Amino acid sequence: EAGVTQFPSHSVIEKGQTVTLRCDPISGHDNLYWYRRVMGKEIKFLLHFVKESKQDESGMPNNRFLAERTGGTYSTLKVQPAELEDSGVYFCASSQEHTVVDEQFFGPGTRLTVL
Amino acid sequence: AQTVTQSQPEMSVQEAETVTLSCTYDTSESNYYLFWYKQPPSRQMILVIRQEAYKQQNATENRFSVNFQKAAKSFSLKISDSQLGDTAMYFCALTALQKLVFGQGTRLTINP
Numbered sequence: 001e002a003g004v005t006q007f008p009s010h011s012v013i014e015k016g017q018t019v020t021l022r023c024d025p026i027s028g029h030d031n032l033y034w035y036r037r038v039m040g041k042e043i044k045f046l047l048h049f050v051k052e053s054k055q056d057e058s059g060m061p062n063n064r065f066l067a068e069r070t071g072g073t074y075s076t077l078k079v080q081p082a083e084l085e086d087s088g089v090y091f092c093a094s095s096q097e098h099t100v101v102d103e104q105f106f107g108p109g110t111r112l113t114v115l
Numbered sequence: 116a117q118t119v120t121q122s123q124p125e126m127s128v129q130e131a132e133t134v135t136l137s138c139t140y141d142t143s144e145s146n147y148y149l150f151w152y153k154q155p156p157s158r159q160m161i162l163v164i165r166q167e168a169y170k171q172q173n174a175t176e177n178r179f180s181v182n183f184q185k186a187a188k189s190f191s192l193k194i195s196d197s198q199l200g201d202t203a204m205y206f207c208a209l210t211a212l213q214k215l216v217f218g219q220g221t222r223l224t225i226n227p
Contacts, residue, residue: 059214
């Protein structure tokens with residue numbers, strides 16, 4: 001069974017540019033989460049999809065971030081325009097059930113560098 | 116608000132030794148779950164062990180065990196007979212509402 005995949009693995013862009021990150025969850029997983037780790041700090045929650053609906057987007061930093069999950073399959077996270085403080089590693093995770101205890105399976109992350 | 120604190124940024128032990136990673140947390144929820152995740156170098160984060168807060172018995176998974184002290188809001192991870200493959204970043208995490216709240220991580224190095 002394929003795990004959670006993320007694309008690209010690395011992205012280097014200049015301030016003001018746009019970047020789109022993609023996450024493919026494990027097939028059949030309704031729950032999809034985005035997290036971010038800024039260098040040296042804790043991993044922080046960004047948002048949670050249940051199928052195509054945003055269940056919780058309380059962690060989204062500002063309106064420069066837009067997440068979508070069309071058709072309830074893969075998800076994209078677009079940053080427009082990117083700022084220096086957006087640099088970090090963006091993780092995606094998915095889980096199957098709608099319970100608190102369900103294990104979240106993580107992707108390898110996308111390392112974003114904004115120059 | 117929920118918080119998780121890992122006070123050890125880095126640790127290093129010799130192979131076969133036992134090591135304990137510390138984690139404290141704070142939450143106002145009565146029903147919550149605690150996790151330890153491991154991220155090996157250049158690899159994906161995987162779940163090591165989890166503990167339901169309502170269970171008094173400490174969780175164990177082979178060489179990994181936790182010391183869950185609910186009153187003290189402490190959740191430490193003990194790795195017995197450490198192996199080179201245990202070298203990784205370890206993250207303590209808490210959830211009560213599906214989203215995970217993570218600590219800052221502890222970089223553990225196992226030396227041969």
